[in-house]
Amino acid sequence: MKLLTHNLLSSHVRGVGPRGFPLRLQATEVRVNPVEFNPDFVARMIPKVEWAALLEAADTLHLAEVPRAPTEGYEHDEDFLRKMHHVLLEVEVLEGTLQCPESGRLFPISRGIPNMLLNDEETET
Amino acid sequence: MPALAELVLEEEKDVTEKVEYVSGKVFFTTCSDLNMLKKLKSAERLFLLIKKLFPFTASSSKGKILNEVQQLVNNDPRSWLDAISTWKNLLKLGVREELSQRDAKPPKRKMRENETIIAKKLKTEEIQKIEENHRECQLEEQTEDTLEQRDSTTRRDKLEKEEIQKEVEKAAGAHSQEDLTFRVSCRCTGTIGKVFTSQEVGRIIGIALMKQFGWKADLRNPNLEIFVHLNDIYTVAGIPMFRAPLASRTYIKTAGLRSTIAWAMASLAEIKVGTFVLDPMCGLGTILLEAAKEWPDGYYVGADVSDSQLLGAWDNLKAAGLNDKIELLKVSAIELPLPSESIDIIISDIPFGKKFKLGKDIKTILQEMERVLHVGGTIVLLLSKDHHRLLKDCGGSHMPLDSKGTHANEPGIKKCLNPEEKTDTSERVTSSYEAGNRECSDKMLPFGSLVPVECYEVSLGKTNAFICKYKKSSASGP
Numbered sequence: 001m002k003l004l005t006h007n008l009l010s011s012h013v014r015g016v017g018p019r020g021f022p023l024r025l026q027a028t029e030v031r032v033n034p035v036e037f038n039p040d041f042v043a044r045m046i047p048k049v050e051w052a053a054l055l056e057a058a059d060t061l062h063l064a065e066v067p068r069a070p071t072e073g074y075e076h077d078e079d080f081l082r083k084m085h086h087v088l089l090e091v092e093v094l095e096g097t098l099q100c101p102e103s104g105r106l107f108p109i110s111r112g113i114p115n116m117l118l119n120d121e122e123t124e125t
Numbered sequence: 126m127p128a129l130a131e132l133v134l135e136e137e138k139d140v141t142e143k144v145e146y147v148s149g150k151v152f153f154t155t156c157s158d159l160n161m162l163k164k165l166k167s168a169e170r171l172f173l174l175i176k177k178l179f180p181f182t183a184s185s186s187k188g189k190i191l192n193e194v195q196q197l198v199n200n201d202p203r204s205w206l207d208a209i210s211t212w213k214n215l216l217k218l219g220v221r222e223e224l225s226q227r228d229a230k231p232p233k234r235k236m237r238e239n240e241t242i243i244a245k246k247l248k249t250e251e252i253q254k255i256e257e258n259h260r261e262c263q264l265e266e267q268t269e270d271t272l273e274q275r276d277s278t279t280r281r282d283k284l285e286k287e288e289i290q291k292e293v294e295k296a297a298g299a300h301s302q303e304d305l306t307f308r309v310s311c312r313c314t315g316t317i318g319k320v321f322t323s324q325e326v327g328r329i330i331g332i333a334l335m336k337q338f339g340w341k342a343d344l345r346n347p348n349l350e351i352f353v354h355l356n357d358i359y360t361v362a363g364i365p366m367f368r369a370p371l372a373s374r375t376y377i378k379t380a381g382l383r384s385t386i387a388w389a390m391a392s393l394a395e396i397k398v399g400t401f402v403l404d405p406m407c408g409l410g411t412i413l414l415e416a417a418k419e420w421p422d423g424y425y426v427g428a429d430v431s432d433s434q435l436l437g438a439w440d441n442l443k444a445a446g447l448n449d450k451i452e453l454l455k456v457s458a459i460e461l462p463l464p465s466e467s468i469d470i471i472i473s474d475i476p477f478g479k480k481f482k483l484g485k486d487i488k489t490i491l492q493e494m495e496r497v498l499h500v501g502g503t504i505v506l507l508l509s510k511d512h513h514r515l516l517k518d519c520g521g522s523h524m525p526l527d528s529k530g531t532h533a534n535e536p537g538i539k540k541c542l543n544p545e546e547k548t549d550t551s552e553r554v555t556s557s558y559e560a561g562n563r564e565c566s567d568k569m570l571p572f573g574s575l576v577p578v579e580c581y582e583v584s585l586g587k588t589n590a591f592i593c594k595y596k597k598s599s600a601s602g603p
Contacts, residue, residue, distance in 0.1 A: 005426065005452045008401070012462045021464060035449045041422050044399025089449070113435060115455040116462045 001114050004088040006057050007050055011100035011107075013118065019102040022053030025060050027096035027109075035089045042085045043075045049088070058087055150361070152177065159215050159366065169385055172352055172363030173215070175208040176201070180357055181317055190317070194326055197353075197362065198333035205338070209305075209349065212364050306343035307334065308350055315357035326355060330362075382411045382474050386507065386583055386592070390472050391416035393579070393594050394505045398422040400469040405458035405494065410438035410451065412472050417450040423470075425451040428458065459489045463497045470503050477509035477590075487512055495575055495597065504575065504595045513580075513591040574598050 011020030051069060058066040066087050071080050098107040098114055107116045152174065155162070162171055181193045198205065311327030330353055331342055340349075353362045390412060396402060400423045404413050407427030417425050429435050435453055442448045456462055458473075471494050475487065494504055508516070578594040 002452060004424065005454075008426075008464070008467055009454075009462050010464045012460050018464070020462075033449065038398075038422060041399050041424075045424070048401075111439070113439075113453045113455055117430060117455060117457055118460065 001093045001109055001112055002089055003057050003091055007053055013100050013103045013105050016102045020100050023098040024101055025057045027061055027093045029095035031092045031094055032090055033092055037085050039081050042081045046070050171366045173212050173366055175205055175362040178360045180360055194329050195333045198337050202337050305340045305349055306347045307340050308344050308347040311353045313355045317355050384415055387412040387415040390505045390592055394470050394472050394503050396420040396423045402470045403468045404473050406473050408434045410441050413451050414445055417447050428454040428456045430457050461493050461497050465496050466499045468497045469499055472505045474507040475512055498597045500597050500599050502597045506593050508591045508593055
């Protein structure tokens with residue numbers, strides 16, 4: 001699971017609503033993969049990023065050199081884009097957990113795949 | 126299936142003329158070489174046309190029809206021989222291209238070489254090729270059976286090249302026409318299929334070919350494969366251009382959904398750089414693989430509830446080298462752990478069959494899809510006939526509007542954590558219905574903001590299905 005994906009995930013435990021975001025990340029196994037850098041792609045991701053969530057996750061993983069916010073004119077700031085590229089796409093959580101901040105429910109991450117299935121009592125519908 | 130004909134045109138834009146679409150086959154002329162044609166994604170198989178005629182009149186006596194079948198060969202042997210030399214040329218060209226690519230010759234030189242050959246071809250003969258959209262397993266030994274055991278795509282690619290080389294050697298090996306070994310694969314459907322079996326007709330053609338040209342039949346490993354299709358609309362004979370069907374991709378290890386359909390769905394979805402593309406029931410990931418291969422600049426997320434499917438998908442991703450482009454989640458499509466309006470594109474193959482009951486489940490899934498989609502986002506679904514009819518019927522009689530209007534009243538915001546959206550979902554369905562001023566097309570989904578854009582019926586072999594595209598509009602209306 002990449003941090004860009006983590007940035008999207010939200011808990012859907014009953015009654016939690018928007019307080020289910022962001023999920024608290026705990027990682028026991030992390031891998032860094034080189035991924036081809038596409039500045040256009042990264043630039044388009046920036047407006048979609050939830051920064052607080054990203055920074056929280058990056059801190060948990062003790063990542064260095066994480067930009068705290070988009071710079072002015074970031075679309076052309078290659079240094080910034082490369083750093084973001086690294087944080088969002090090259091760091092992969094293979095084993096760990098995601099925790100709903102409101103209910104405390106833990107969702108395991110195994111082989112890079114988060115399991116967010118709920119049992120019947122926990123679901124909204 | 127006009128849509129696929131259009132997709133073929135799109136793919137072959139610069140070099141296709143004279144396209145004709147008839148009952149699952151697209152007939153076109155082109156000056157592309159084999160390597161270009163090999164990349165066609167929307168077609169199952171590619172044939173070089175030998176003959177295309179009006180259908181045989183099935184009402185005549187059996188003897189008469191047999192005679193006509195024989196005439197297919199004997200009336201005009203020249204066209205058979207011409208087709209075969211074109212076929213040989215194409216294969217040779219294909220290999221030459223491969224070789225020159227491997228030697229990394231300067232591109233300019235390659236171009237010139239191609240140009241002269243193509244010009245010559247156009248002068249001497251018109252090349253017509255058939256494409257077929259249905260799967261027809263006539264080839265007895267599918268080389269992909271052995272290929273599926275291999276893991277790496279590069280190995281598979283290499284094998285494909287070797288296959289083409291083998292074909293050329295075989296073709297060249299038949300120095301004169303007399304040395305050629307062949308096999309006829311025949312398919313008889315429609316009225317004529319009731320009079321003759323495919324084997325009968327195939328045998329007659331085979332015998333006629335042997336008598337006319339002196340070729341030898343070889344059912345196991347012929348130089349040349351002849352494919353004949355007789356039905357109520359046409360009589361067609363052609364030479365298949367590749368061993369494995371085009372639909373069998375080098376980059377997909379185990380296909381779930383037919384890859385031509387998956388590719389067609391992905392192309393309808395309008396994937397651009399940086400779009401979030403979700404398949405909430407991805408299974409083995411076929412759709413995402415096709416999409417990520419062709420449009421590598423999207424961000425792809427696949428979800429499924431089944432461990433075995435996810436494992437299979439993961440294997441596919443690895444084999445295709447697309448692990449970095451496609452993320453997998455174990456989540457339920459009925460409840461997506463995603464904020465509202467966070468996804469740009471959803472492409473999905475809605476499961477057919479009794480496991481997914483018509484009614485509650487599919488509606489819940491659609492509601493979730495609608496919720497997570499951005500305004501202006503696109504959904505492309507593959508629906509069974511039943512699902513399609515259900516959605517048509519539901520939508521026709523009324524048009525529910527989002528009475529609260531909270532869900533989609535902020536079209537500009539990309540990620541909207543709407544505090545009320547969870548309660549909204551159930552309310553929207555039971556809210557009061559208004560006959561709006563808006564025109565209600567009879568295919569409208571029973572959700573205010575999903576507007577149908579296009580819908581195509583496609584064949585999946587034994588059954589038909591529908592590819593349907595929707596866009597999410599702002600529900601607050603015009």
